[in-house]
Amino acid sequence: MRSGWNVADVLEVRVETPTARTIRLRLPGLTGHLAGQHIDVRLTAEDGYSAVRSYSVASALPGDELEITVEELADGEVSPYLVTGLSPGDRLEVRGPIGGWFVWRPEDHSPVQLIAGGSGVVPLMAMIRAHEASANPSEFRLLYSVRDPESAFYRSELESMSRSSHRFTLTWVYTRRVPPGWPTPAGRLDAATLESVVFPPGIAPAVYVCGATGFVEAIADRLVQAGHSPDRIRAERYGGMDGSS
Amino acid sequence: MGIISPGFFGRRRRDVPGLPPGQHLTEDFPVLSAGPTPRIREDEWEFTIRTEAGGAHRWSWEEFITLPQEDVTVDIHCVTSWSKLGTGWRGVSLDTLLDSVESTAEYSMAHSYGGYTTNVPVADLRDGKAWIVHQFDGSALAAEHGGPARLLIPHLYFWKSAKWVRGLELLRHDAPGFWESNGYHLHGDPWREERYW
Structure with a gap:
């Protein structure tokens, strides 16, 4: 990891969903990073007031560039600026990847x-x-729970990858509203769906769960109850038990 | 001062007393854990202090709960940059627990149910600076926040306040725990921003 704060150039800002943007940054001196790491972003106002938040890296690029995807939180302090106030050519202070x-x-x-x-x-x-870019032969499965079709990140890339790759399987869960013609009604990810689409505990998959705290707590508990070893499950939570932060 | 972001004002205009550098306030109580939440019943919980000489002192839940209890109101600071001020906890001071142990060790490793570890100098545990707590805001500590009992070391970043704590190993030499082996600072003082390596 690179220590301390460094200046990153904003190269590109792309619309991911109505409330989320993918931001491509160049961090001079960066030579790649691990998949799953995050960066800290610091914004400073003209009077010196500053605010820091952490954002996961979405990309798996080998050089000095990386992408983050930022969702605008209604009561957020940093995310509204990153989503609506940032343009290519701007500069940001960044710590990490961490x-x-x-x-x-x-x-x-x-x-x-x-x-x-x-x-x-x-x-x-x-x-x-990172897996697609590697020669790693292991199979990846993604179970992706979204509120409705419009709030999905990376949809076209994920769907085209799931069609073309033998190493990647994609399953959608819609909790509030499904796309037209979807075979099942909207609803939370239940235990039966979870057990039918995730790798069985017998083959000891590496499991990564990431989402709001309530979601991760519920999923991780069910996985353990279904027989997955707790030490094979890595989790990243955000917010308190009641939802957003 | 760093790069100015034109048009960025931020939400907090006033300097908040009690807020270490690089931290922001939250009213929420975020949960940060590396894996699933261990579900430990009080009747299976026990707390053990192992000394550098190999001795072990053990407390069952019943024994622990009958030790002198303290109510403390403290500020907590997470390395991911949120702070929560004026949080209320109830539990047993580490002074009370360490008083029954013969040791000159300067370091310790906290161990948790689920396998989590974190290293803490003994000086950061003594003199009214650390507790094993089992209540938050007047209620039993929820499992996702470390219940039935967790360490509380509020003057260090909150990853040092190990959830689901089961014991303390007293050591002659310092060694990194879980997050300290995964990129986080060995000590973790929020006022000195000891966040990462």
Whole structure:
């Protein structure tokens, strides 16, 4: 990891959903990073007031560039500026990439089960992209729970990957509203769906769960009850038990 | 001062007393854990202090709960940059627990149900600076926040306040725990921003 604060150039800002943007940054001197790591972003106002928040890296690029995807939180302090106030050519202060636990390494040949709730897909996307870019033969599965079709990140990339790749399987869960013609009604991810689509505990997959705290608590508990070993489950939570933060 | 972001004002205009550098306030209580939440019943919980000489002192839940209890109101600071001020806890001071133990060790490793570990100098545990707590805001500590009992070391970043704590190993030499082996600072003083390596 690179220590301390560094200046990053904003190269590109892309619309991911109506409330989320993917921001491509160049961090001079960066030489790649681990899939699943995050960066800290510091914004400073003209009077010197500053605010810091952490964002997961979504990309798996080898050089000095990386992407984050930021969802605008209604009561957020930093995310509204990143989503609506940032343009290519701007500069940001960045610390990291950071983190050595919620990461996937290409030398790990276990099957990988990824389970995302909403914007929790971001660090898992970095793992999927790192896996696709590698020769790692293990199978990846993503179970992605979203409120409605419009709030999904990376939809076209994920769907085209699931069609073309033998190493990647994608399952959607819609909790509030399904796309037209979807075979099942909207609803929360239940125990039966979870057990039918995730790798069975017998093959000891590496499991990564990321999302709001309530989602991760519920999913991780069910996985343990279904027989997955707690030490094979890595989790990243955001917010309190009641939802957003 | 760093790069100015034109048009960024931020939400908090006033300096908040009690807020370490680089931290922001939250009213929420975020949960940060590395894996699933261990579900430990009080009747299976026990707390053990192992000394550098190999001795072990053990408390069952019943024994622990009958030790002198303290109510403390403290500020907590998470390395992910949120702080929560004026949080209320109830539990047993580490002074009370360490008083029954013969040791000159300067370091310790806290161990948790679920396998989590974190290293803490003994000086950061003594003199009214640390507790094993079992209540938050007047209610039994919820499992996702570390119940039935967790360490509380409010003057260090909150990853040092190990959830689901089951014991303390007193050591002659410092060694990294879980997050300290995964990119976080060995000590973790929020006022000195000891966040990462």
